Amino acid sequence: MLSLKNIPIDFNTVAEKLDNFSNAKGLTMVIETKNGFVELKFYSSMPPGLLRLYNTKKGLTIDGSTGKNPDLNKELMEFINEIIAVKKNDEQRITFKNVSKDDFEGIIKRISLFSDGERSYQIEDKAVKNTLEEKHLIIKDIKSKEELNLKYYTNGTLYIYGFMWDLGEEIANIAHKVLGRQRQTHVDYLNEIIHACNEKYITFNVEECIECDNPCNGNCSSFLQDIHYGEKKRYSCEKVINYYLPKYAYRYAFEIEQLLKLHIDQIRNFDSLNILSIGCGPCTELLGITNLSSMIKKPISYNGIDLNEKWEKVHSIIKEKLSKRVTLKYHYKDIFDFLSSITPMKKVIQSNILIFQYVISDIIKYKSTEEVHSFMQSLFGEVVEYLPKNAIIIFNDINHKQKARDTFDFFASLLPENKYKIHKYYFKGKTEEEYFIYGEEIKETEVPYWIPDYIENKYNPWCICKSAALVIGKVE
Numbered sequence: 001m002l003s004l005k006n007i008p009i010d011f012n013t014v015a016e017k018l019d020n021f022s023n024a025k026g027l028t029m030v031i032e033t034k035n036g037f038v039e040l041k042f043y044s045s046m047p048p049g050l051l052r053l054y055n056t057k058k059g060l061t062i063d064g065s066t067g068k069n070p071d072l073n074k075e076l077m078e079f080i081n082e083i084i085a086v087k088k089n090d091e092q093r094i095t096f097k098n099v100s101k102d103d104f105e106g107i108i109k110r111i112s113l114f115s116d117g118e119r120s121y122q123i124e125d126k127a128v129k130n131t132l133e134e135k136h137l138i139i140k141d142i143k144s145k146e147e148l149n150l151k152y153y154t155n156g157t158l159y160i161y162g163f164m165w166d167l168g169e170e171i172a173n174i175a176h177k178v179l180g181r182q183r184q185t186h187v188d189y190l191n192e193i194i195h196a197c198n199e200k201y202i203t204f205n206v207e208e209c210i211e212c213d214n215p216c217n218g219n220c221s222s223f224l225q226d227i228h229y230g231e232k233k234r235y236s237c238e239k240v241i242n243y244y245l246p247k248y249a250y251r252y253a254f255e256i257e258q259l260l261k262l263h264i265d266q267i268r269n270f271d272s273l274n275i276l277s278i279g280c281g282p283c284t285e286l287l288g289i290t291n292l293s294s295m296i297k298k299p300i301s302y303n304g305i306d307l308n309e310k311w312e313k314v315h316s317i318i319k320e321k322l323s324k325r326v327t328l329k330y331h332y333k334d335i336f337d338f339l340s341s342i343t344p345m346k347k348v349i350q351s352n353i354l355i356f357q358y359v360i361s362d363i364i365k366y367k368s369t370e371e372v373h374s375f376m377q378s379l380f381g382e383v384v385e386y387l388p389k390n391a392i393i394i395f396n397d398i399n400h401k402q403k404a405r406d407t408f409d410f411f412a413s414l415l416p417e418n419k420y421k422i423h424k425y426y427f428k429g430k431t432e433e434e435y436f437i438y439g440e441e442i443k444e445t446e447v448p449y450w451i452p453d454y455i456e457n458k459y460n461p462w463c464i465c466k467s468a469a470l471v472i473g474k475v476e
């Protein structure tokens with residue numbers, strides 16, 4: 001497939017994504033405006049890749065059929081195809097059925113209450129067009145000016161439509177939570193840790209924010225979003241770091257809890273849960289596992305490795321809140337250096353649960369495919385082979401082929417069949433597209449944890465699980 005016609009995406013979005021992609025691949029992208037189209041060239045020591053982009057009324061047409069490097073063009077076109085696959089899903093209308101009037105009002109109230117200090121929403125009433133429509137509202141992000149439509153019908157159907165990226169997800173997230181509120185489980189330590197992060201977040205000195213050289217300019221939420229959408233940025237400032245858990249922890253913790261529950265019989269046989277988390281960041285996986293372990297009454301020891309020492313402050317909070325339940329150790333190291341420094345003498349690894357949670361998608365931004373593959377080979381040869389019998393290895397990450405799943409599959413391909421059992425999972429979306437199917441589906445996607453109102457209104461924490469995962473059981 002060397003051309004794509006009338007795709008519903010704007011030029012700047014494609015150009016930005018291609019630029020990130022080229023940086024990750026060590027290419028230099030150059031944009032040149034021609035008569036009636038824009039040419040993107042991708043330079044390296046090889047012949048350049050070439051794409052021609054035509055802006056039409058129906059969308060963007062991309063032609064990758066010319067130039068001197070058809071292989072690179074093909075790779076670029078495949079990458080664009082991936083972006084569209086994800087985007088198409090975002091563009092679909094989100095429907096909620098059987099929404100009571102009270103719930104509808106609850107959703108609107110939540111939307112109006114939300115403010116994280118950067119973003120808040122304006123709600124505008126539009127005239128309804130027929131008797132079936134009860135309310136038509138336009139929700140606008142006051143800062144970014146992005147907007148969407150929200151229609152509520154007399155039969156209880158709620159439609160959210162007419163949005164491109166972030167806003168739709170944020171509003172749908174609010175709706176999911178209001179509608180799912182009856183299934184709320186209290187996970188006290190989780191809320192205590194998040195409370196402590198929130199305290200640090202809101203008392204962060206504005207002066208420090210001005211002086212800080214992190215390129216977020218105080219916009220923590222969009223900075224984090226950029227990282228998670230694939231930009232090469234690190235979690236490099238304290239304010240950003242304190243924003244992470246309130247926004248992401250409920251979802252990420254529940255994802256890992258669910259994945260491990262699927263292997264609970266194996267886990268029940270462990271005397272204790274000895275976790276090694278690579279790229280642990282603020283340990284969202286530990287927060288989910290602690291909930292699981294309190295159900296099965298197993299002690300936990302946890303070793304987290306992360307290259308970013310900034311997480312230390314969050315680690316102190318976690319230590320303070322969880323030290324009675326978990327033996328915790330943190331190592332601030334790049335996993336690439338760590339793997340290359342392992343010597344045969346040290347090869348007795350006690351961990352029976354090895355986790356990579358949302359790390360592969362981060363690693364991939366900084367390393368070439370060859371480097372990632374060679375890392376995976378060392379990981380297998382130097383670590384996984386030395387894990388105890390029955391150990392579980394989990395990769396949980398965004399449901400994206402190039403950003404995570406291809407690497408999962410590469411790792412799985414290294415494992416001898418008789419020694420390892422491979423399971424693939426994905427959390428089922430509301431609108432199912434083939435692109436997102438990865439092994440077995442997990443139907444329970446809504447996070448059931450109770451979230452305090454002040455956290456809800458400030459962060460709108462993510463509450464729908466969407467990841468893809470590779471879970472490997474070590475047979476012997």
Ligand SMILES: C[S@@+](CC[C@H](N)C(=O)[O-])C[C@H]1O[C@@H](n2cnc3c(N)ncnc32)[C@H](O)[C@@H]1O
Nearest residue numbers: 279280281284306307308334335357358359362
């Ligand atoms: C998206 S965060 C995920 C954190 C955590 N596992 C979670 O699920 O919330 C990715 C983390 O991986 C860490 N990381 C990325 N590359 C790494 C590397 N080469 N070695 C160690 N940590 C790394 C980053 O510093 C970051 O904390």
